Amino acid sequence: MTLLFVNARQLVTCAGAPRARVGGEMRDCGIVVDAAVAVVNERIAAVGTRALLEAEYASATVIDCGGGVLTPGLVDSHTHAIFGKPRYEEQERRAAGADYMEIARRGGGIHASVRDVRSRDVADLLALARPRLERLASYGTTTVEVKSGYGLSIEDELKILRVIKQLASELTMRIVPTWLGAHEIPREARATSETRASYVKMLREEMLPLVVSEHLAAFADVFCEPGVFTIEETRDLLLAARISGLGIKLHADELSPSGGAELAAELRAISADHLAAISAGGIQALAKSGTVATLLPGTMLFLGKGTRPPARALLDAGAAVALATDFNPGTSPTPNLPFILTLAVSELHMSVAEAMLAATVNGAAALGLADEIGQLAPGFSADLALFEIEDIRELPYWYADRRCKRTWVRGKACHSSDLPIT
Numbered sequence: 001m002t003l004l005f006v007n008a009r010q011l012v013t014c015a016g017a018p019r020a021r022v023g024g025e026m027r028d029c030g031i032v033v034d035a036a037v038a039v040v041n042e043r044i045a046a047v048g049t050r051a052l053l054e055a056e057y058a059s060a061t062v063i064d065c066g067g068g069v070l071t072p073g074l075v076d077s078h079t080h081a082i083f084g085k086p087r088y089e090e091q092e093r094r095a096a097g098a099d100y101m102e103i104a105r106r107g108g109g110i111h112a113s114v115r116d117v118r119s120r121d122v123a124d125l126l127a128l129a130r131p132r133l134e135r136l137a138s139y140g141t142t143t144v145e146v147k148s149g150y151g152l153s154i155e156d157e158l159k160i161l162r163v164i165k166q167l168a169s170e171l172t173m174r175i176v177p178t179w180l181g182a183h184e185i186p187r188e189a190r191a192t193s194e195t196r197a198s199y200v201k202m203l204r205e206e207m208l209p210l211v212v213s214e215h216l217a218a219f220a221d222v223f224c225e226p227g228v229f230t231i232e233e234t235r236d237l238l239l240a241a242r243i244s245g246l247g248i249k250l251h252a253d254e255l256s257p258s259g260g261a262e263l264a265a266e267l268r269a270i271s272a273d274h275l276a277a278i279s280a281g282g283i284q285a286l287a288k289s290g291t292v293a294t295l296l297p298g299t300m301l302f303l304g305k306g307t308r309p310p311a312r313a314l315l316d317a318g319a320a321v322a323l324a325t326d327f328n329p330g331t332s333p334t335p336n337l338p339f340i341l342t343l344a345v346s347e348l349h350m351s352v353a354e355a356m357l358a359a360t361v362n363g364a365a366a367l368g369l370a371d372e373i374g375q376l377a378p379g380f381s382a383d384l385a386l387f388e389i390e391d392i393r394e395l396p397y398w399y400a401d402r403r404c405k406r407t408w409v410r411g412k413a414c415h416s417s418d419l420p421i422t
């Protein structure tokens, strides 16, 4: 199957080295005008002038981009998309003065989602997750990382990971699974330091081997935060995960600084995520380690926090910066990755080129996929997104709007705005 994409006003190629971009490399997202893209089977075969490619791929199926902007499919490298009911009541509690961590201490927050997910079966969770992922896709996302973390028992965490595996096999979207058994200390294990330690031991010695033997995850993640998992517990779990063959990620320095970024750098984690409370030392450590700093500014906005992740300081220090939604029922219920680009430009002072590279190439790097997705360049997977705009600067500009028209994954049609979104 050969496809020829023509009549895009701009191609945003993001072409360049197949690794996370840093510093000056973030200045240019590779915009070309009046160019076409040829796709053969699952891969991009050529990017060049329309006339040349029309001659070379004369029998291709032509896809008219209608004067829109064609980009690499967006990469949302941090979500918690498997959950039951939404938690809108917590938003109002916060508006009335309650704090996120205080709600959690009273049994709400992650604990509320855990109670809910434990009561649901696989079929129920699948039925809830499918339309939510389709919604993410409808904004231009073609790759999504999905974490477990609302089970917190062997049975329930495996149930969530099996749901993610099933979705990966049935949906066109590319799905990357992450085990987050260390999302919270479950209520039943919080009683004493012994019960807490035995939860961590169970994660390491019982749950992790099962996750690995059933091939249920590519990455392990830990919510490293004061009041949740300590630096020592996080190190212990992630070292075990790495020895078992998983890549490692951290929720680090989200709400208060605790050395999470420094730990991510020490462990050479593939990414350290959140970082709204990162220290100056943490910024330097990430820049040196090559660990991708995945920023989730939607979370701070939704929680009503005045703080924002220090994107400029990270970029200026030479750290690799990615952007993601953190899509979850408690702190960031948005499927809209272009809206995160708006926050990146308007609040984090990133340029549009930096934001685009952060949501494509660097998101791919945060998932170990920088040589496969994130670029419109020969040899890369044919994962593309077409937006109804004339200039890529309109993507963050029309904020919270949905400008995505169509997406393709591995050369196969994924989302189309002509289809109803359930």
Ligand code: NIG
Pocket (backbone or CB within 6 Å): 080, 109, 110, 113, 223, 251, 254, 299, 326, 328, 329, 330, 331, 332
């Ligand atoms: O990334 N920080 C931990 N996990 C999520 C929130 C999960 C929840 O509140 O349900 C996050 O913000």
Ligand code: FE
Pocket (backbone or CB within 6 Å): 078, 079, 080, 251, 326, 328
């Ligand atoms: Fe998260």
